[in-house]
Amino acid sequence: MRVLLIEDEPYISQALAQGMEQAGIAADCAMDGHRAIELLSVNDYDVAVVDRDIPGPSGDQVVAWMHEQRLGTRILMLTAAAQLDDVVSGFQLGADDYLAKPFAMKELVMRLVALARRPAASVPPVLEKYGVSLDPFKRTVHRDGTPIALSKKQFAILQILLEADGGVISAEQLLERAWDEHADPFTAVVRVTMSSLRKRLGAPPIIETVTGTGYRLSAAQEDS
Numbered sequence: 001m002r003v004l005l006i007e008d009e010p011y012i013s014q015a016l017a018q019g020m021e022q023a024g025i026a027a028d029c030a031m032d033g034h035r036a037i038e039l040l041s042v043n044d045y046d047v048a049v050v051d052r053d054i055p056g057p058s059g060d061q062v063v064a065w066m067h068e069q070r071l072g073t074r075i076l077m078l079t080a081a082a083q084l085d086d087v088v089s090g091f092q093l094g095a096d097d098y099l100a101k102p103f104a105m106k107e108l109v110m111r112l113v114a115l116a117r118r119p120a121a122s123v124p125p126v127l128e129k130y131g132v133s134l135d136p137f138k139r140t141v142h143r144d145g146t147p148i149a150l151s152k153k154q155f156a157i158l159q160i161l162l163e164a165d166g167g168v169i170s171a172e173q174l175l176e177r178a179w180d181e182h183a184d185p186f187t188a189v190v191r192v193t194m195s196s197l198r199k200r201l202g203a204p205p206i207i208e209t210v211t212g213t214g215y216r217l218s219a220a221q222e223d224s
Contacts, residue, residue, distance in 0.1 A: 001116045001156070002026045002177050004045045006036045006062065007078065008054045016049070019105040024139070024152035025112060026180045033057030037065055040073065043181065046116040047074045049108075050095075060093055067094045074115040076108075113137060127162035129217050130206045134162055143201060153178055154197040157190075161207065161217050170214035 003020060007013040008031050020027040028043065030036035033056035040048065040062075048066065052059035063075055077095040079086065091098065097111055113136055127134045131144045136159060141148045150158065156178035160169055171190040179189070194215060198207050208218040 001046045001112065001159075002028070002044070002180070003112060004028050004030060004036065004039055004043070004048045004073070006030045006033075006048060006054060006059060007051045008032060009051075016105075016108070020109065020112070021152075023109045024155055025109065026156075026178060028181045031055075033059070033062050036062050039181070040066060040069075040071060044176065045073045046177075047076055047112050049076045049078050049112070052077060052079045063093045063095065076111060076115060078108075110137070127159065129162055129165070130219065132158070132162070132201065132206065134159055148200055148202075150197070150200055151193075153189075153193050154200060157193060157197055158201075161215065164216065166216055166218065168210050168214045168216045173214070 001024075003025055005013060005016055005020070005027050007016065007029070010031070013029050013031065017027045017029055028039055028045075030039055032054055035056075036048075036050075036054075037057065039045075048062075050059040050063055054062075057065070059077070059079075063077075066073060066075065074096045075094060076097045076099060077093075078099050078101065080101045096115055099108060099111060117136065127136070133142045134140070134155070139155065141150055141155065141158065157174055160174060160177055174190050174194075175187075194207065198205055201207070206217055206219070208216050210216060
């Protein structure tokens with residue numbers, strides 16, 4: 001999952017970004033409305049966490065812009081305002097969820113996971129294919145009933161492939177969705193992580209390399 005965090009307090013922004021990273025969520029940060037719109041214009045985000053009180057275009061204006069652009073990004077409003085009128089106005093602007101400060105990091109993560117899943121109504125709570133099951137909420141993976149321990153990035157890649165339901169996902173798409181904006185586009189990190197993921201999943205292999213295109217889940221494959 002990839003999230004845009006729009007928060008102008010450096011300490012809060014850093015703490016939230018670190019908390020997301022520990023939960024396996026790639027987070028880009030914007031300190032003002034101009035930077036937020038710039039990032040939203042060039043990247044695909046699953047969720048935008050928007051503080052309403054930010055410099056430049058306000059959080060409300062950023063949300064309005066997102067709706068004008070018909071972006072598919074879900075919106076979680078994050079604010080110190082907890083009055084009912086503030087909550088109502090946030091939803092009227094188009095927010096999908098609303099969280100008032102202070103809050104527990106665990107709650108924020110769970111809300112992000114729920115929002116990221118919401119657009120894809122066909123994606124079941126537990127993703128399953130070829131004997132592999134992945135629970136995004138419990139963050140567990142099993143193959144034929146046996147638990148498999150994965151790193152955060154291995155988990156993210158497997159989740160993306162399972163959600164694609166047999167569709168081909170390019171290395172560029174994996175890099176964009178599972179890493180943040182600072183990832184080197186020429187890095188071999190996707191290939192290395194994919195190789196280690198295949199080893200963790202064991203035999204028979206189910207991740208197919210589609211030459212010149214990307215990766216997909218398929219029936220038992222020869223190692224590639």
